[in-house]
Amino acid sequence: MIRTHQLAYSYPDASQGPHSRPITFPDVDVPQGTVLLLSGPSGCGKSTWLALVAALVAPSAGTLTVAGQAIGALKNVAADAWRARVIGFLPQKLHLSAALTVQQNLGLVYWAAGLPEDPARSHAALAALGVDELAQRLPNQLSGGQAQRVALARAVLLKPQVILADEPTASLDDDAAADAVALLLRTAREQGATLVIATHDARVAQLIPLQNDGQIGFQPLYLVRKQLSKAEQLEFGKAALGQAPAGHAAAAHAGSNAGPHAPASAPPGVSA
Amino acid sequence: MRTLALAWRYLWARPLGAALNVLLLSLGLASITFLLLVSAQLSRAFDRDLAGIDVVVGAKGSPMQLILSGVLHIDVPPGNIPLKAVRELEKNPLVRQIIPISLGDNFRAYRIVGTSPDYITHYQATFAQGGVWSAPMQAVLGATVARKLGLQLGHTFVGSHGLGGGGHSHGDNPYTVVGILAPSASVLDRLILTDSASVWKVHEDYTASTDDSAADRAVMEDEREITMALVRYTTPMAAVSFPRYVNTSTEMQAAAPALEITRLLHMLGLGTDVLRAFAGVLLLTAGLSVFIALWSAVRERRADLALLRMLGAAPRKVAALLLCEAVWLGLVASLLGLLLGQGFAAALGWFLRLDNSLLIGGMVWPVELWVVPTLALGVSVVSALLPTLAAYRVSVLELLQSR
Numbered sequence: 001m002i003r004t005h006q007l008a009y010s011y012p013d014a015s016q017g018p019h020s021r022p023i024t025f026p027d028v029d030v031p032q033g034t035v036l037l038l039s040g041p042s043g044c045g046k047s048t049w050l051a052l053v054a055a056l057v058a059p060s061a062g063t064l065t066v067a068g069q070a071i072g073a074l075k076n077v078a079a080d081a082w083r084a085r086v087i088g089f090l091p092q093k094l095h096l097s098a099a100l101t102v103q104q105n106l107g108l109v110y111w112a113a114g115l116p117e118d119p120a121r122s123h124a125a126l127a128a129l130g131v132d133e134l135a136q137r138l139p140n141q142l143s144g145g146q147a148q149r150v151a152l153a154r155a156v157l158l159k160p161q162v163i164l165a166d167e168p169t170a171s172l173d174d175d176a177a178a179d180a181v182a183l184l185l186r187t188a189r190e191q192g193a194t195l196v197i198a199t200h201d202a203r204v205a206q207l208i209p210l211q212n213d214g215q216i217g218f219q220p221l222y223l224v225r226k227q228l229s230k231a232e233q234l235e236f237g238k239a240a241l242g243q244a245p246a247g248h249a250a251a252a253h254a255g256s257n258a259g260p261h262a263p264a265s266a267p268p269g270v271s272a
Numbered sequence: 273m274r275t276l277a278l279a280w281r282y283l284w285a286r287p288l289g290a291a292l293n294v295l296l297l298s299l300g301l302a303s304i305t306f307l308l309l310v311s312a313q314l315s316r317a318f319d320r321d322l323a324g325i326d327v328v329v330g331a332k333g334s335p336m337q338l339i340l341s342g343v344l345h346i347d348v349p350p351g352n353i354p355l356k357a358v359r360e361l362e363k364n365p366l367v368r369q370i371i372p373i374s375l376g377d378n379f380r381a382y383r384i385v386g387t388s389p390d391y392i393t394h395y396q397a398t399f400a401q402g403g404v405w406s407a408p409m410q411a412v413l414g415a416t417v418a419r420k421l422g423l424q425l426g427h428t429f430v431g432s433h434g435l436g437g438g439g440h441s442h443g444d445n446p447y448t449v450v451g452i453l454a455p456s457a458s459v460l461d462r463l464i465l466t467d468s469a470s471v472w473k474v475h476e477d478y479t480a481s482t483d484d485s486a487a488d489r490a491v492m493e494d495e496r497e498i499t500m501a502l503v504r505y506t507t508p509m510a511a512v513s514f515p516r517y518v519n520t521s522t523e524m525q526a527a528a529p530a531l532e533i534t535r536l537l538h539m540l541g542l543g544t545d546v547l548r549a550f551a552g553v554l555l556l557t558a559g560l561s562v563f564i565a566l567w568s569a570v571r572e573r574r575a576d577l578a579l580l581r582m583l584g585a586a587p588r589k590v591a592a593l594l595l596c597e598a599v600w601l602g603l604v605a606s607l608l609g610l611l612l613g614q615g616f617a618a619a620l621g622w623f624l625r626l627d628n629s630l631l632i633g634g635m636v637w638p639v640e641l642w643v644v645p646t647l648a649l650g651v652s653v654v655s656a657l658l659p660t661l662a663a664y665r666v667s668v669l670e671l672l673q674s675r
Contacts, residue, residue, distance in 0.1 A: 047672035056668045077586050084584020091671065095579040099285025111278060112583035166672060
């Protein structure tokens with residue numbers, strides 16, 4: 001579903017910005033219907049990785065294939081149309097438009113995709129998340145949890161193949177964070193979508209249950225700010241999953257070629 | 273949801289700001305509308321009423337006063353001229369036609385004009401009822417007069433001295449209505465027409481005493497006057513010599529309507545220039561206000577706009593959304609500005625009681641008014657260009673990176 005190889009991105013105004021050299025990303029291969037946990041400290045390139053997967057920016061090197069589509073080959077309008085069809089996005093700050101009702105906020109999805117509005121589908125998406133009775137409310141009339149469900153309904157309205165959730169548990173207490181992650185996992189499972197959770201919240205790893213065969217329920221991808229030695233990468237990985245169940249950590253160590261555990265040919269992290 | 277509908281919702285999500293912008297833009301547009309309406313109505317009235325009249329001959333004084341009083345009937349005449357002198361002018365080979373105009377009386381503020389049937393023919397007016405007079409003291413009513421006063425064929429009325437209401441009543445010489453004109457959209461609509469002899473009779477009877485002899489009456493008739501003469505030339509070349517002849521060789525003056533009205537419009541133009549400049553400042557201010565509002569909207573909604581990009585909207589679609597907000601502002605302001613402008617013009621007509629003169633008043637939509645929506649859309653779209661560009665360039669990476 002999501003496959004990268006020697007993926008790199010150069011900022012157009014690198015001379016002005018914090019990244020004077022291209023960011024390079026570890027290789028990943030995320031099958032359809034699975035979960036990728038994208039983590040790392042602020043400034044490590046999580047947002048850029050999300051933007052690359054969403055075809056908002058084009059890779060400067062390497063290959064990136066999402067849902068069978070080579071992202072580098074997509075240009076402008078085609079990229080926008082592809083994103084509308086394939087990518088569902090749940091931003092950290094939900095960005096529900098204050099001027100519009102819940103139903104109208106969902107209507108933005110159709111507008112952006114250039115599709116005729118389908119009220120029945122919108123209603124079904126809201127109903128699936130238990131917020132259909134809020135359709136005529138304005139965002140400022142919703143609780144935090146309700147707003148997040150509405151934003152998730154917006155993200156999955158067109159049944160995307162990939163759901164990108166950006167810091168979905170930020171500013172949430174433990175119970176609310178558990179609910180948010182459970183909701184994301186359930187929705188992604190019901191839709192058969194690949195779920196990417198970008199977070200620096202260590203609780204998220206704990207909240208993803210083990211698979212039936214006891215394997216870790218997600219694939220980790222760690223990004224770091226600078227080039228680390230192999231030993232440093234290992235330490236960083238341990239720290240990132242420090243509170244995860246032992247099975248999770250072991251599976252991650254053994255099963256992922258990403259981040260600190262990426263092969264030497266795949267440079268991890270960000271060059272500063 | 274269409275872009276226009278979405279833009280409408282976003283626009284009115286900030287109702288106070290939107291209303292202020294619409295109001296500011298509308299005021300500037302209303303000023304422009306008002307100017308256009310007044311200018312168009314005056315021009316139309318002048319063109320209509322002055323058509324075919326080459327020169328007006330009357331008593332010496334202000335030439336403009338002569339035109340305003342004798343052709344447009346919105347001023348008092350400078351005096352009278354001897355009928356004999358006018359008869360002499362009729363013999364001039366440069367003169368094709370002379371229409372006499374005798375003023376002095378009114379009925380309920382509508383002027384009674386002593387003239388000849390040529391006056392009706394000149395304006396190509398037709399009769400709705402009855403026909404032209406066949407004897408003195410018979411009157412033909414303009415359409416507006418008949419409608420407003422409720423007079424019908426066979427009704428009689430008595431004129432009062434003076435051109436406004438409230439003068440001495442000529443009770444012993446009543447007029448009988450013998451004709452009512454169909455609306456002609458000319459000055460005739462608001463006049464009461466009668467034979468010149470009616471005016472002479474009323475005033476000679478008024479000034480004569482019971483012991484006047486036939487000889488006295490003959491002297492009176494010999495000294496008859498009219499107020500002015502509307503003259504048509506046999507050749508356009510007459511415009512060079514005829515007025516000079518009248519002004520230098522007679523006790524009368526000749527005033528060319530085209531020249532005087534041009535002078536009048538120039539004088540009015542000084543006033544309208546000030547108003548136009550004021551309207552321009554208002555529009556500029558409105559444009560700046562729209563710019564600030566939309567610029568703020570882009571800044572406030574930067575993340576929302578970026579989210580639209582994330583949802584799959586192309587940059588040009590996001591930009592179009594903002595441009596549509598500006599278009600809505602322009603359209604709403606156009607509508608409001610046009611209505612306000614019409615209201616201002618109507619109020620001016622009402623306050624100055626000019627509706628009786630038909631110069632200004634009534635709801636008219638001259639073709640020049642297309643300038644108003646064009647200006648509105650121009651100002652709002654130009655003001656929206658930079659904000660639209662900013663919306664076009666909104667970065668989704670910024671949205672993703674803003675924690």
